[in-house]
Amino acid sequence: MNNLSHSRRLRDKIRLARGDMDAAAKALWTHSRLREIYPEFLFRNHSVIRSSVPLMQAAAAACEKRLDSDPVAEGMLAYFKKHIPEETGHDDWVLDDLETLGYRREEVLKRIPPPSAAALAGAQYYWIRHVHPVALLGFIAVLEGTPPEVEFFEKLADRIGLPRRAFSNLLLHGRLDPQHRDDLDHALDALPLTEAHHSIMGVSAFQTVSLLTRVVDEAVQ
Amino acid sequence: MSTNIVTLTNAGLIASGATFSSEDQATIDNLSTDEVNALISVSQAVTTDFLVRNCGSSSPGASPTTHPIGIVF
Numbered sequence: 001m002n003n004l005s006h007s008r009r010l011r012d013k014i015r016l017a018r019g020d021m022d023a024a025a026k027a028l029w030t031h032s033r034l035r036e037i038y039p040e041f042l043f044r045n046h047s048v049i050r051s052s053v054p055l056m057q058a059a060a061a062a063c064e065k066r067l068d069s070d071p072v073a074e075g076m077l078a079y080f081k082k083h084i085p086e087e088t089g090h091d092d093w094v095l096d097d098l099e100t101l102g103y104r105r106e107e108v109l110k111r112i113p114p115p116s117a118a119a120l121a122g123a124q125y126y127w128i129r130h131v132h133p134v135a136l137l138g139f140i141a142v143l144e145g146t147p148p149e150v151e152f153f154e155k156l157a158d159r160i161g162l163p164r165r166a167f168s169n170l171l172l173h174g175r176l177d178p179q180h181r182d183d184l185d186h187a188l189d190a191l192p193l194t195e196a197h198h199s200i201m202g203v204s205a206f207q208t209v210s211l212l213t214r215v216v217d218e219a220v221q
Numbered sequence: 222m223s224t225n226i227v228t229l230t231n232a233g234l235i236a237s238g239a240t241f242s243s244e245d246q247a248t249i250d251n252l253s254t255d256e257v258n259a260l261i262s263v264s265q266a267v268t269t270d271f272l273v274r275n276c277g278s279s280s281p282g283a284s285p286t287t288h289p290i291g292i293v294f
Contacts, residue, residue, distance in 0.1 A: 002251055012248040017260065025288040045292050052294050087294065143294035152288075173293040180294075199253040206256065210263035212292055 006193050007185035010141050013202050014209065018142075021209050024216040031220060035160040039101050041219045045169065046094040047113035048143075048215065051121035052087045056080045058125060059133035071192045072134060079187040086180065093169040100166040116218055120211040127204055134197045138204030140184055142212065147177035223250045225257050232261045 002009060031037055060080040066073040095105045127135030148170040157164045164171070191197075222230075226249055229235045241249065252260075 009248075009251075012244070013252070013256070016245060016248055021290055022288065025290040028291065029288045041291065048292050049294065090293070140294055143292065146289040148289050148291060148293065169293065170291060177293065195253065199255045202252065202256040203259040206259045207263050212290060215292060216290060 005185075005189045006191060006198070007141075007188040009198060010138065010188065010201055010205065011145065011185075014142055014145060014205050017206050017209050021213045021216075024213045024220070027220050028216055029156060034156075035162060037219055038160070038162065038166075039098060039103060041216070042094055042098050042101075042169075043108060043111065044114060044117055044215050044219050046091055046098070046108065047117035048120055048212075049094055049169075050091040051124075052090065052143075053084055055121065055124050055128070055136055055139070056084050056087070058128050059136045060084070062128050062133040066133075072197060075187065075191045076133060076137070079184070083180070083183070086176075090169070090173070093172055097166045097169050100163060100168075114215065114218060116211060116214045120208065120215060123207055123211070124204070127200070132197070132200050134191075134193070135200050135204035137184065137188060138201035139208045141188075141201070142205050142208040144177050144180050144184060147181060148174040150174040225249050225252050228257055229260065232264070234260060234264055 004012070028034070028037070028041065057080075060077055063070075063073040063077040063080065067077070095108060098108050099105060124136055124139050127133075150171055153167050153170045153174065154164055157167045223246070226235060226241075226246075229249070230237060230239075
């Protein structure tokens with residue numbers, strides 16, 4: 001029997017599994033050629049973040065179908081209905097940053113996203129459609145679990161000689177995501193989750209950590 | 222050692238002889254078989270030491286890094 005809160009259980013699992021992801025982050029942000037790599041990182045970030053709202057819409061639709069038979073569907077649906085408007089348009093922030101660096105939006109959108117990013121988001125469509133939409137909460141817990149630190153990225157922009165407005169996506173998320181992380185924790189703790197739900201979230205979170213690491217590793221290589 | 226730690230050690234995901242805080246030990250012990258299998262599956266696909274570095278040096282409340290990954294939701 002586990003007496004920890006639902007959110008704590010999920011956060012503890014992610015913490016244990018995130019060693020390589022943190023190493024990839026450190027390799028990125030301390031890279032000697034970060035100024036050159038940063039636009040590619042932004043492209044990869046856009047490749048992932050463009051799926052945030054569509055994934056939540058897919059999960060919300062799956063919840064709606066389960067409302068009469070699944071005790072967690074109602075609470076999850078309420079979470080997604082609140083969070084979808086909060087995340088809408090954030091992919092444009094990344095395009096704004098790329099535009100600041102001289103990359104035209106239409107050219108960015110013409111590029112084929114890396115398979116690692118497609119796998120990261122695509123796996124969630126699989127879990128939502130074929131297993132259970134609760135999987136997406138494991139994905140979100142990873143992505144919103146470590147909010148960008150505003151001061152860190154402001155200083156980083158200054159250090160590598162790029163305008164801070166080219167970091168608007170990270171700076172804005174740095175201000176928003178602490179609240180979003182807490183909102184997810186509160187939503188998780190209010191859900192009547194079973195051991196099976198925990199297991200699905202854990203599997204999804206582990207896969208997310210792994211693929212997210214690959215997305216960033218590829219940008220550095 | 223718990224079954225999960227033995228399984229993950231045998232899979233090369235936990236360094237042999239690694240020690241854990243009681244908190245981390247409990248987290249690992251309480252992983253489901255599906256979660257343990259997922260860790261093994263993604264590590265085979267992506268990296269060879271998925272848990273080694275972090276679990277091998279785990280300490281209670283430790284923050285692994287000050288660098289967020291930067292890919293946001």
